[in-house]
Amino acid sequence: MGEAVAFYTIAAFILGFAVLVVTARETVHSVLFLVLDFLFVAALYVLLGAEFLAVIQILVYAGGIVVLYLFVVMLVNLKRPPEAYQDPQRHGRVGLLLALAVLAELVAIAMWTSGTPTTPMPAAQAFPVTGNTEVVGWLLYTRYLIPFEIASVLLLVAMIGAIVLAKREL
């Protein structure tokens, strides 16, 4: 019971802040609401018993990535007149269609997963390690090794790209 109350409260906060992120007038406020959103997502993880994920969520997203967002938002002069943002190639309808497609997909996934009860992970026998952190590590390096490595390569490419962009004169 208590868990359900906590879940719905946190979920409400997450959704509320998400709306505020989109509607805030000042860009910096948007970013701040995003941080709060991430913090509540982290709380959700704690609720699920995944402390490691929660902490990583804060460390990487709230503490790292959003700081960079904030950087960009503060540095780029966003106080120019609204005409500067008029995009002649803007296709409102296509955007709407895409959004609807994503929504449909999410609903479909939700329907499907709620229909088939998830099989509990045969944790006890499969993992030679115990504890939240260790299990995450074990999974990453066994079952999800290929996706993990692909993600690493992707990040490496992104990093090189960033360096190339920043150091144009080299």
Place this chain on the structure above:
Amino acid sequence: MDTTVHHGAMFDTDELVLNMGPQHPSTHGVLRVVLRLDGETVVDVDVVMGYLHRGIEKLSENRNWTQIVLLTDRMDYVAAATSNVGYCETVEKLMGLEVPRRARYVRTILCELQRIASHCLWVGTHAMDIGAMTVFLYAFRERELILDLFEEFCGARLTYNSMRIGGLPLDIPPGWDKKVLEFCRIMEQKVGEYEELLTHNRIWLERTKGIGVISGPDAAALGLCGPTLRGSGVPRDVRKDEPYAAYDEMAFDVPVGTAGDTYDRYLVRMEEFRQSLRIIRQATEGLPEGPIVGKVPRLIKPAAGETYHAIESPKGELGYFIVSDGKSTNPYRFRVRPPSLCNLQGLRRLVKGHLVADVVALIGSIDIVLGEVDR
């Protein structure tokens, strides 16, 4: 930001106009430096001054010759005695007055004490600007000793009014020379103490080496003077080149730098501490007996004529250009060539391309006193 300058680049970059001063902790007074920044790199700089302009030149043209000594105190207020000496010597040159040897020796001692006091203030504030705050208090501790010596000599601690045209107002108090020698002994060690904190400190080296490099000919053309010029390797020192007071009887070296960067200017001034102590020792030990004032007419009224005379103030060449019309008891034209102004002129050249933090280091490294810049 409101005051941004747009210019078309691929990634629309903005230049930030930053006003440093006139109220800023490290502009050493009421200097205002308007920086145009690209990120933290200085693109251009405009130096604005005049906030301390009191019209000392105009005032002096309306005071009689003896009253002006007092006004010269107010220019470089951390080296007032040097300004006094410079003015008195210029008038003596204009009038062809002979100054007794003892007075010239005492002037030399006072000038060098003043140089040490001024350099103490410089090393303290310069180090403070770069973030080493302890040196500041150490240097002020020793500066206090000098101020005590001055107080004993003339009763004042900052604006001394310690010279008279033709000599000194009073002889040195008994035992004063012993105290000066004792001070030299203390100061010798303390200079080592400052150097220990800074000279080989890695951070200090990184902050000062290669910052604000200027070559010797460029520095001379820009009109830099004093230790700032000598840091670039130009052995220009008025004390050696055009000796005044008793410097022609003193043995001392003129330290010069090689690289012309902030670190070399620092090293030059640190060495000047030692050379000044050397001069003070020689002058104090060889202090001749005799009168302290030459034959000065009761009413000082030089014949019509003009002259320029320069001395080496702690900041550099402090020159006075004085025109007398021979009719009135005040100078017709009184012009000061302030070394701080000339050194400050070099700031723009030194600062370009460096970072904001270096601006502070460079303002410290050229050692300006706004009282003298603005007069």
Place this chain on the structure above:
Amino acid sequence: MIDSFVVPLLKILVVLNATLVGVTYMILLERKVIAWAQSRLGPMRVGPYGVLQPVADALKLMIKEDITPVRADKWVFTAAPIIAMVPALIVYAVIPFGPEVSLFGRPVTLYVTDVNVGLLYIVSVASVGVYGIILAGWSSNSKYPLLASLRASAQLISYEVAVTLTLVSVILVAGSLSMVSIVRAQESGHVWFAFLQPMAFVIFFIGGLAETNRAPFDMPEAEQELTGGFHTEYSGMRFALFFLAEYANMIVVSSVATTLFLGGWLRPFPNVAFLSFLGIIPSWAWFLLKSFGFLYVFIWIRATLPRYRYDQLMRLGWKVLIPLAIINLVVTAIVKVMVH
């Protein structure tokens, strides 16, 4: 009920108050130590040898006028000091000041809680603290604070990477993320991790200086360049909060360094029976003593060294500390695998 609710609450109360008092006295300590280094006396007027100076400071700051610049972003401007302060305080939840002791006949642990991801918790919470600085600079709507906050955020992010990497190598050696387990690992391993991981220790210390904006890395508040940095526009209690946060962070870094590298609450040579007389000093006192040592070194460094320039600081972080930390991590991992 008592064990699950009252005792933790009391512990939180004690730790919070002790921290706040500690922080205010930290400021006095800093003023005194720097004064001695500079052949001065420091505060001497309020109370004997100035011991009541923190009280006077706190009173002064509380009754000072609280100014909000007209063109500031009011909400963010008000929230920034709080955002800076809160993470600095909640970190203390997982710092073990001592083992389990018996107090009034009931066993009490000398830490608020022992989370199994304690170390990561500290790192992540500390990483949120940077928002206080960035937002303070941005919301002031003034150039110097903005520059300072940009510097601060870049600096914190860079040094966080190095510090976190050194922590990973400590985690490898200890085999746990829990602060208490790390201390226990040092006890059972018969050695402080400062000796097992000397490089990590040094990098952590340097990174800690940078993360707490202490000299020689006090770029964001370099008063000689940026006229006080991100808190230029602040006054009164809000200004005080930034100060408290900075000193609280210093204490956090010292405590974490003590826990990770100097055996936390353990006395020196905890397993040598010959030195058991050192046990007279209680465990928490050992902890405080070691942390105090770190704090003293922090202050000592501030009194001695000039300030780095911003780009030099970034170069040091990215080109020296991070590669070293990575090498250290890889070597640690290899050794760990070989030993197994």
Place this chain on the structure above:
Amino acid sequence: MADEAHVPKAAPAEGPSEPPPPAETPAPAYLAGLEAAVPGSVTALSYYVGDWTAIVQAEQIVAAATYVRDASDASFDLCSDLTAVDWPLRAERFDVVYCLYSTRLRHRVRLKVRAADGQPVPSVTGVWPGANWFEREVYDMFGIVFDGHPDLRRILMPEDWQGYPQRKDYPLEGPGELLMENPIDWLTLQQAREQADIE
């Protein structure tokens, strides 16, 4: 001038005393060289208490300055000082004085240029970059315009200042109304002027 005590009793001098060099002191060679290199530039020579002064034609100051900087027996690489003197009774009212020094040969000379009120003087910033601020100061204090100066603005006085303070006809106390200690007086004066404007 309010300070009556210091107003000279005798009639004010019309111009500087520029005593010609005595016969027994020969002029330095570079001054003859200057006359030869830039014909007609030097109008007079003067020698007083050991200082040599050459009075130079205003139009030829840049050529003369370049010569004394570059000639090997002069090599005046340092513009020690640059200032002006106001002689309001003379037709060419201003003397612009260049105090030069050679770091190599360690000697000094002064060049002097005469300029009437409003007559521009060529700028020597191209010869000695260090003269930049000196010329700005002379412009600020005397109102002498330097032709070819890259950045001729006021330097010590505020940018909107009226008048040139170092001129002899500029009162020591500054413009009148600033002097009045009573702000009401100042206000009355101000209003009276505005009134006069309207009528």
